[in-house]
Each structure stands twice: as C-alpha cells, then as structure tokens.
Amino acid sequence: MKGKRGPLFVFVGCATSVSLISFSSKQGTLPTQFLETKDHIPPQATPTPVIPVPESKSALFRDRKIMQYENRLRAFSTPDKIFRYFSTLKHAQTGELYMTPADFIRALTPGLRQPEGLGLDSYYEFDLSTDRIVLNLSLEDDSIFFKLGNSGLLAFPDFIFLMTVLSTPVRSFQIAFQMFDLNGDGEVDTEEFDVVYRLMQAHSSAVKGTAEVNLKAASASDALGLYFFGPELKGKLTVEKFLDFHQQINNEITRIEFSQKDDLNIGLITAEDFAELLTSYIGADDDRTIQTRKRVKSKFGSTPSVSLEDYMDFYRFCNSISDIDVALSFYHVAGAAIDRDTLEHLASKVAGVNLNSHLVDIIFEIFDENGDQHLERKEFVSVLQQRMARGLVRPKDTGFIKSIIALYRCSVKAVEMKSKQWKRREMSSVWGSHE
Template sequence: MIRLARRVVRFGIQVHGRTRWISSWGTRTQIEGKQILTGLVGLGAATVAVIHTVRTADEDTGATSCSDNDPGDNKNISFTVTSSLERCFVAFCSLEFAGQVYMTPLDFLQSLTSEKPRMKERKILSTREVKALLASTPPLKSASSNLFQSLGNRGLLSYSDYLFLLCILAKPQHGFKIAFKMFDTDGNEQVDKAEFIKLQQIFRKSREDRKSNFQSNEDVDTTLTVHLFGGKGQQYLTYSSFQCFVQAVQREVASLEFNHTARGLPYLNGGDFVRTILKHTSLSPKAESLAWKADHIEEIYLDEFCQFFVFLNHLDDFETAVHMYTRNSIPIGKDEFSRVVVVLTGQPLPSSIVSAIFAAFDPESHGCLRLHDFVSTMRQRLSRGHKDKGHPDNLAFFSCVKRELSKY
C-alpha cells in the first residue's frame, strides 16, 4: 500500500507538470488539468491517510510484525481490538510467540495498578525460550500468596488467562464451585486440563460484551495451565486446590494495591482507603473531595483491607439482600450494612471500614447509605473500569483523511 500511495502521488506531480504545459493552450484546458490534479492528489492523500490510520491502529493496539526465531514459530501479528479489555491486554503485553501476544505475570499485575505499561516494544520468543519460561513455574502444591510477584517476567499469560484471572478477582467462591461441578461428571471434585479450558471459556464469555478477535492457541501451554496441571498437563485439579489458588490470587492483588497506597506503612487511614476503592470508577475524579471526610478514621490494616474485597465479590448478593430492607422502607444504616455483610461472608467488617464507606457514600451524614451510588460504583471497581464505549476507529479515520488532505 505504501508503494501504491507513492506511485499515486508521483503520478499526481507529473500531471501537475503536464497541467502547466497544457495551460498555454487555453483557460478551459488548464481548469480541466487542475481538476485532474485535485482528484489525483486527493486520492493520494486519502491513501496516505488510510496507511496512517492502519499504522496508528497498529501502534495503539501493539500489533507488530515478527521476525522468525524458530522456523514457523512467529508470523505477522495483525488484529483489531474491539473492547477496553482487549486494548488493556494488548497495551501491557510484552511478549510475542507463534503469532500471538502474551503478558508476563508482572505485566498482569501492572495492568491492575498502572495506567500505562512500562515498555512498548515486545520481546519475540522462540520455542526454546518459552520452554525455559514455563520451566520456572512452581507446582500448585507449593503455591504462595505472591506467585505472580515472585515469577516477575518469567512466564506468559494468554488473553484467556487474563480474562479468567480478572474473573477470579471479581467472583465469589460459590460461583466457581457451581461452575466446577458442571464439569465434574464423576463426582470426584476434580477436573483435567481439557475440562478446565472449557471452564475458562465460560468465564471468558462472562467478561466479554461482544465477540472477541482474540483466539487463544490452546496448543500453547501458559504459566497458568502449567501451574495448575503440571508441565505435561496430565495432573488433575481438585476443587480444594483450586479454591486455595483463587484465595491466593485475590490476596496477592489486594496486597499489591494496599502496599501501593500505603507506601511502606503497615496501615491505611480512612481517606487512603476511600481513594483506593474509588480507583477505576466514575467517582475517581471526586476521590479527594470524598476522602477528606474519612481522613480522621482509624487505621485499616492489610487483613481488614483483604476482607473488604472478599465482601465486594458478593456485591450481587449484597444488592439482593439489602432490597429486603428498602422494600420495607428501612434505611440502610451502619448496623443494617454490617448485618448483611456477616450473613454473606460469615465475618463482620471492621468498624473503621464501615465508617469510611459511609463517609464516602453518605455525604450529608444522615446515617443512611446511598445504596444505588455504592452498588453502581463498586460494580465499576470490580470491573476495574473496563466497559466498552464503542470503537473510535471511524472518527480517527475521517480525522486522519482531513489532516492529510490539508497538506496539499
């Protein structure tokens, strides 16, 4: 396409020379020549604009051309992102292999805490390098609550892995148990790798709001599958082991967010807690004005912070439960709020967290929670701001055409 654009523009310049020569024949001929020139230059500019748009889209999505490290391993990567989830995944991917992009464990953690990736250029992996990365994956039985931080850049996660891990951070335990039992046909509470991939696809569809262009290569092992099923993929995954894995992932991410805000201190004050839970929400720009009312609230420690996110994974159940109060015109005060939390999680939230929540979602200090505001905002927090708002490629295209035409 680049060669075509250059030829069209060169041809337009040649016509421009012919137009000057034709102009000596008469005004009418000159006008016709100018019309030809205008059409050809416009065509050339539009062609340049299309190329510019394609290049821009490639830069924004991270689509690049790969050189082969192993014969047949890498092909030219070309895809179009259609949702905010895909855009975030592509932006933070730092690895390429076999025509697909991958995150490292560190990329995944940074996608949760940072607005921009730490690097733009991706490393193209060979088959040998992929095997070396996966060889460093610890087995499930020796897993800890800092799996991803300890692995750092020594691993790779696919788009399906990314969506599945996001589901882990936003779903209650009973949701996984139901899905797990769906594939436990013999009732032994364990699944194999093939069944897990089907389970993964179910949770992937629950996160996507439209058909995705990303088709993960199931023949390529990833850090997640090797961790859960071993290097040869022949181990079975029991529900109790999977439950421990889910809890470890949830705690690792919560700890990362806690430490990111605490900056070396062993606690957060109420204001810092409010700022943290309002990240990735529509109230994020107003976080400071809402948080100052909670700055005086006593310290919130890591275990208490993690406990709040366990409750947050029961948000749908919470909304159902509190409607029993609102239908009977009973306002949701701190006592009612705390009672519902105990019913859902089996543990009460610390009074410091409850006070901080009401400081943010009861701005008039009436003692009543603004239920709709709290639920809708926390739902945004769980999805980490990933809500598709439409793809702006058409606007970018017409803007680019207008800009390129203005040069001629």
C-alpha cells in the same frame, strides 16, 4: 508461618556484568527495582525527605489527559493492545513481552498511570544471559504468580487466563465443571479443562471478540498445566482446587493493590487512598469522584490509618455483595434506614466480617453525601459490584468485529435511504400517470 520475599529476586540467568539495556525507542538501563547482577547488588533504599514541588497547570492538564486516555484504553481496547501498552519488560532475544504483577494491576485499575516513557513499543529490554529480574513486591513464598508463568512474570497467555478467571463468575465455573465431569467424580483432566477454559473464554466480556486471543492464548500456559495436573499432565483437577486458585488470585491482587498505595511500607494507607481504591472503577477522573476523595481527605487528613487487615476484611465484605444486597432489600421493604449499626450488623451476620469502626466512618463519608448518616442502597451496592468486577464486565472489542458492525449498519442505512427514494419515485410516477 509463610515466609516473604521483599524485594523478591527472581533469577532468570547467570549475571556477570551490568549490560546496557535499551528501550525500543531510546537508550537506557533497567532501574534497580527490576535489575541486579552478580557483581552489582542494589543497595537498600535509605528514606530521604521528599520536598513537594508544585506542578504547573500545563503538567496537571497533561497528566489528566494521559490518565483519561489510559482509562479509555482499559475500558474499550482489545486485550492484546492493553497487554502491549501496560507491559514493561521485553525479552531482548525473542522480543516476547512480559508483565510484572504490578503491571497487571495497573492494566486493571483506572487512574494508575503507566511509568513515564513506557507504553506501546517502549519497554525495558532484558537479556537472559546477563540479567536477572527483581520484582520489588512483598510476595509470599507460595505466591500464585509463581505458578502462572516465568518466575512471576506474565506472558500474554497468562494475562488472558487471569482476565478470563477474574471476569467469570464463580458459579459459571461450577456449572462448566459439572457439564464436563462425565463420570460425576467432581474432577476433570487436562483435555476437559481445556474445553472448560475455552468455553469461559468465549463468554468472558473481557477477552472475547479478538482474533489475537484465539491465536495466541487459546489454552492456559504450560506452567498452569503443571500446577493443575502435575509434571506429566496426567492428574485431575477438582472444582474445589480451581475455586481455591480463583480465591488466591483475588486475594493476591487485593494485597498488591494495597501495597501500591502503601508508599511508606508500614502496612497502612490513608483514608483518601482507600476511597480511591473503592471508587476507581466508577470513573477515576469523574468530577464527582474527585470531589468525594477531597471530602474524605479533608475529614481524615493524610495520616495512614487503614491497615491491610482492614482492607482485606472490606474485600471479604464486598465478596458477599449479592447476599448483602438481598439483606439490604429486606431493610428497605421494612422501612428501616441503612445506618452504621445496620451496616456493621450485616457485615457480621451475612459476610462473617467485623468491619473496623474507623473503616465504617470512611465508608459513610464516601457514600453519605447529604450528611444524614444513612446510605442509599442502590448506589452503595452498585459501586461495590463494580469494584468486585474490576471493570471487566464491559465489552472490549474495538478491532475488526466492531468495524464490520459499523460497516453493516452504514450499509443498512444506505439501503433504507435508497429504498425510500425508490418508493418516492414510484409514487410520483403513479400519481403522474393518473393525472
């Protein structure tokens, strides 16, 4: 049975005393969920009743504007800027930035606010000689994040690697491995994998098109090299091992998504939380999405009722969305409606998942806006496809290349206008000579 670490203590130095940690812009200390020392162990949190304080309209307006800005940043900014904005930790000596797994999820998921006071050029600094980092997440002992970088923390190359892996279809990796498997044994060495990775990086809409990626993260991190190829990097990597790694990454991210909504740490989230996780990639601040979540909350209340097992089953269902879409098209051609029984049957036969009836009720409340107890196939499939893509299918180049393209278009328009003016003058002179 796999053990769990929660909270997880990741040692990065010999701690002797609590040192003063500073923001880049203001003084402060690392919160206890990030820091502990040999002489200072953070006490276990004691649950206390939370008294809701009504927010003012100005505060709600400010929060919504910040959320909209962060959503635009996720969708259109370069990977380097996304990493710098959503990272929360900075090495005091080297200045290198790090993400926790929770930071990475926040960088992907629309609607998840960056902690107050953190963002571009504002981080918690830590000193390797005095501090040790605490990742306040219930991760498995063999968590894939421990294989990525420095004790579960993600540096920029690790961030780019994850973005590349998550934004590249499994089938593309299979084809790339076959291309560079010269002897046909189904294995690649470290140099061949580096070529495969660069190829995937070049075709990934999530990371291509920025000079920072090419300079800072052209190859996978050293920790991944050790994991895939052994301590001397002389091993071989099979496509099966890599696809298993790909699946582990997706499973772990899905679990962390769930845990971030499980505020009470009881293994359950509310129906509204589930609706928010499902619809976050189609417009977290969209009025229609907000109304959908309100409708779900109105029907199912605020009592946690969706378990981690239910959520993982739904993720596995979404993972088969291409096959589900084909099956749904057969029903559509046959004139059959997509009702609850049909959805549960497809989940069982096509995806091999038995969806909880309560979860099916929530799904229908989300998608069945007219209350006819049927799903509209195109919208249902489209939302699940966007959910599985995690917003990584759109180009994220707002830097030098985009400026050059804009300049080129302006130049073309200017040349066309000059050409038209020249032609008018030529025609005027011709007609004038005839007269």
